[in-house]
Amino acid sequence: MSGLSRRKFVCGTAFSAAGIVMSDGFSGFIPRSNSGSNSSSESSEKKYNIMQEVMKYRKIDSHVHVNLSSTNSEVQKKFAEVLMNYSERMKVEKLMLSNPVTRLINSIPDGRPESFIANNNSVLGVMKIYPKIFSGSFTFNPVHAKESMDEIKRCVDLGMVNAKAYYQTKINDPSYYPIVEKMIDLKMVIHMHAEAQIGVGGYRMKYNGYKPLNVSIPDDFVDIAKRYPEAIFQYAHIGGGGDWEYMCKTLKNSPNVYVDTSGSNNEENLIDFAVKQLGENRVLFGSDNCYYQCVGKILASNLNESQMKKIFFENYNNLLRKGGRNVD
Amino acid sequence: MSNFINRRKFIAGSALSAAGLLMSEHTAGLNKPENQIASISNANRPSSYNLMKEVMKYRKIDSHVHAHLFDGGPEGNIAFADRLGIDKMFVSRPAYNGEGTPKEFRSYNDLMLDCMKQYPDRLIGQFTANAIYQKESLEEIKRCVDLGMVGLKVYTQLKINNPLFYPIIEKMIDLKMIIHMHAYAQLGLGGYRMKYDVGIRPNTSIPEDFVEIAKRYPEAMFQYAHIGGGGDWEYTCKSFVHYPNIYVDTSGSNNPENMIDSAMKLLGEDRLFFGSDNCYYQSVGKILASNLTENQKKKVFFDNYNAILRRSGNNID
Amino acid sequence: MLIDINAYVGHWPFQQLKYNTCEALLQRMNKFGVDVSVISNLNGIFYKNTQSANEELYEEIRSNSKFKDRFIPFAVINPIYAGWRDDLETCVTKLDMKGVRIYPKYHDFDIIDPACIELVKRVRDYGLPVAFNYRMVDSRQRSWMDIGYVVGTAKKEWNLKDIIPIIKAVPDAKYMILNFANAAVLSPEEINLVKNTDLIFDTSGRTITNMAEFLNLYGTNKFAFGTHSPILDYLTGLLRIESLYSNEADENTKELLRSGNAKRMLGL
Known part of the structure; x- marks a missing residue:
């Protein structure tokens, strides 16, 4: 098969x-x-x-973006070819595309409903170009509760399969509760941008990291995951530049938090360490558009073939399976 | 309270056997090390090292030690000299505080002369001066030498390579005596990487200053004070590799492992002097713990400094 | 043939490293088909007296006869530390070092400090390459005890513009520019300088997001395989080369990247 x-x-x-x-x-x-x-x-x-x-190895990329700097459809069309080139070159058969609102306005994250709606539309547009390969995640801002709920419904109806949020609001903020409950109903993954850097998001703030206040950190995931043990959280990019030892150690005892391995960082031992701390079922392959590191870091690890299969493909596919959205 | 009683009951009642088991395991655990120690085979035992022996x-000359400075009068020096087998101490009282006026440095030298009178067989004074007062310094050197003091000890009033020092250095060349200068290699001190300025003693002499003056006066002898004084001893010793008229003393409160070996590797076995700077345990410990041969230890503890003294006829037999 | 121009042994004081000895690195090389690695001792970044690290590396390579053919040692020299000229000479003439890695940020001097310029010129005069890098680790995961060059702050991580001044100052030296980790927009003059200098980048850096584009921009003679091991994973630097399609790089070009450019610079 x-x-x-x-x-x-x-x-x-x-x-x-x-x-x-x-x-x-x-x-x-x-x-x-x-x-x-x-x-x-x-x-x-x-x-x-x-x-x-x-x-x-078959692969599902659990963390990858359309062009984050433009909603222009021509730009996105061109970028779709970059994504396909990657899919071909590295044999990635499914891309979970997203377009969270990363823009800052006067150093404050843009949290407007029109912005997240426009970003979702750009993902929906790209999904149509290579529908067999491209899948999509919707974004939102829970502070705008009604608009977010409406948007989630719209996006799910149009075929998007999970949630991707950014640093507008911390993942354990009470405004997230209704969204998390909705995602439990939908049996979808809540994929949240996350960092572990000194001076960011409440972690050792005597060091100023010059980042928005509401960046989610590992401790925030522990908090929300405890409150909603039946929800599924994806801690974004342990290779995203932050302190991955801190991340994995913090998340060790939160079985419903998964991590994706994406990011521009590909430190030797990152993958082995993550699997040792979290087990082989909670680590998900992802690129965050870093097309070489994403594959290199896993192949260079000491995982056995079966574990590599799980990380490249099966673990995420099992999450998709919960809502009947699996590949095969 | 009731919790406590419950807990005690629990231990007394329900879990007796388990507790007993734990206890006996614990006891066994305690016994184990004893058995282990008893079972070390003779071949595997450490050799018996007799430290005090x-x-x-080694006979010892302390090339850098103070009286009436940190820890009282000469009785304390002698007590440690006896305890650690130090034959002779070259005591000094530099202008550590105050302005270093002629009145001050004369009084300091008088204190050392008193020490010499008190322990004539054990203590020899190093005279101090302040090159800012050049005439007075030269006169004071003459006075002190006539009274039996040997060697100049100077502090941070002026850098060692300041031109005001030139006549004094020339005098010391004539006397064939060593110039022992307080010195440091610390970030932000005395001109070394001043972006880290620590704001103290701006005229402290640093290794580069010694190199400059040693090049100008190759026939003079310089003692760079206390490589164990807290500064960067690697930086210090590496600076002096090519300058044979700079000697270092090993005194100071710091006794990093490998300092003595590293200094010997860089400077050779003739340019290191034993010194305590009143840190008596470290002074001996750091040398005994090194990998120096017995002959090298003899040189550092005694012969090297004695060779300097010999040049002016002040050597110890 | 495969030559890794960017590997290390030694410790990183803030994080345990795997494969950070000659023995472990050699196993890594054998497993993944790397013939030769250019290595220096990470400890040299942290020791004030870097020569101790160079001596350690020399001893480690001498400790087993199988290391000699497989490792090319580079010295770590800090030109504002006492005795560095002696150390450089010792490294080149007695310790078989074939180049020098320089760490202005860790050793705390400006890249065009007169001492750094003198060091680069001296290495040039030995006919050997000098290596600078963008960064050792991502500053976002740095330890609180690490240097404070941090992404997103006024004192940022380096990009190529921060390294170009030394190339301008000594344009006839040989340069290895390692771990291409941050992008910069270069002026045409700067691009020309890079192109006209005997300079190679290694392939370990995250900013090389599309190898083919970088080859087009800088030229196929400007890159060589590098891992940044054991800090970065052992394969990503290789993947940038091996995943090139034949219409992007033919076998000859790939051989240049695998070893040809490195051989030229190392005089092998």
Whole structure:
């Protein structure tokens, strides 16, 4: 089954370059009767082939964005090609796209309903371009309770599959309660931007990190996850630059908080440490549009093949399955 | 209160056997180390190191020690000299505080002369001066040398490479005696990386100042004070690699592991002097704990400074 | 052949590192097919007297005969610390060091401090490369005891514009610019300077978001494989090269990136 859909994936997108990469990758496996000498074929069999490893694993990207700096549909169309290029190159068969409102107005996060509605519309537009590959997350601002609820309903009806929020409001703010309850009903993941940096979001504020006040930090996730043990939270990008040891240690005993591995940081041992602290079921593959690091950091880890499968694909697919939205 | 009683009841009643088990485990645990110690095989035992025997094995000249400065009169010096086998102490009383006027430095030298009278076999005074008062300093040096003092000890009134020092250094060359200068290598002190200015003693001499004056007067002998005085001893010793007329004393309250070995590696075995700066335990401990050979330890504790004294005929037999 | 121009052994005082000895790094190299690694001792960033770190590295490489062919040691020199000229000479003539890594931020001097310029010139005169980097770790996860160059503050992390002044000051030296971690908009004059200098970037940095575009912008002779190991993962730097499609980089170009450019600069 998975073999079939993989073949479909390759055929459907039909980039000749991908075909070349694949066949390059396979050549290492196939014993060649016409190879020059035993020793060379032996060494080529032993040699680590990174692209072969990349192609070995199915992937769902749990954290990836459309172009965050524009709602212009032409810009987004162009960016969709960048995303497809990544999907092809790294064999990512599903992208959970989002477009949270990251804009600051006079250093204060833009929390207006018209802004989150416009951002959701840009994701909905991109989803239509490659509907088999692109899936979407809606964003909102719980301070605007009614507008947020209406928007969630609209987006779900249009096929979006989970929530993505940013630093307008902390995840454990009471204004989130009705949203979390709604997401419990929908059996969807609440994916929240998060940081662990000294001087940010209430963590050791004697160091000024010059960030908005309401950035969610690991301790906020612990708080809300305890209040709603049946909700599913995705702590964004443990590779996003923050202190991942702090993150994973804080979230250890909150079984309904998952982490995604995305972000521009790919520290050696990050993945191994996260799995050691959180177990192999709560770590989700994600890129946050850092297309090399996302795959490299997992392949370079000491996880076994089954664990890599879980992180690249199965763990997130299991979350999707709760609402019947899984891939396969 | 009732909680407490309940808890006691719980222990007394329901969980007796478990408690007993825990206790006996605990007891066993306590016994274990004893058994472990008893079972160390002879081959695996540490060698018996007799520290005080090592302390007493070496004759010692303390090249940097004070009286009437931090910890009272010379009785205290002698008590520690006896305890740690220090034969001779070169005591000084520099202008640590005050302006360092001629009146002041003369009185300090008089104090040292009194110490010498009190313990003529053990204490030798280093005279102090203040090069700002050049004429008075030169006169005072003559007076002190005539009265048996050996070596100049100076402080932070002027940097060692200040031109006002030149005549005094030339005098010391004539006398074939060493110039022992308080010194430091600390961020923000005396011109070393002043973005970290600590705001104290701006005229403190730093390694670069010693290098400059040692180059100008290669026939003079300089003692860079206390590499264990709290400053950056690696920086200090690395600065002096190419300047054979700069010596360092190992005194000071700091006794970092590896300081002595590192200093010897950089400066060789002839340019280190034992000194306490009244930190007696560290002064001996840091040298005994080093990897120096017995011969090198002898040199540091005694011979090196004695070789300096020999040049002016003041050596100790 | 695969040469990693950006690896380390030693400790990071604020976080436990894995694979941070020659032995562990060699296993990593063998597992993933890396022939040779250019390494320096991380401890040299933290020791005031960096020569102790250089000596440690020399001893570690000597401790096992299998290390000699696989590691190329670089010295760490702080040109505002006593005795550095002696140390540089010792490193080059006695400790087999083949280049120097310089850390202006950690060792606290301006990149065009006269001492730094003198150091770069001396290394140039030995015919060896100097290495500067953008950063060692992401400042957002830094320890409270780490240096205060922080993203989003007035004292920010470095980008290429912060490194260019030394290149301008000594344009005929060889440069390795490591862990390309922050973007900068360069003037045409600055781009020309980079292009006309004997300079290579390694592929470990997060700002290289699209390898093909960077090759187009700077040229295929300007990049070499690097991991920033053991701080960053061992494969991402390689993935930037190996995931290039053949219409983006042919085999010859890939070989330049895997080892050719590094060999040229290292004189191998």
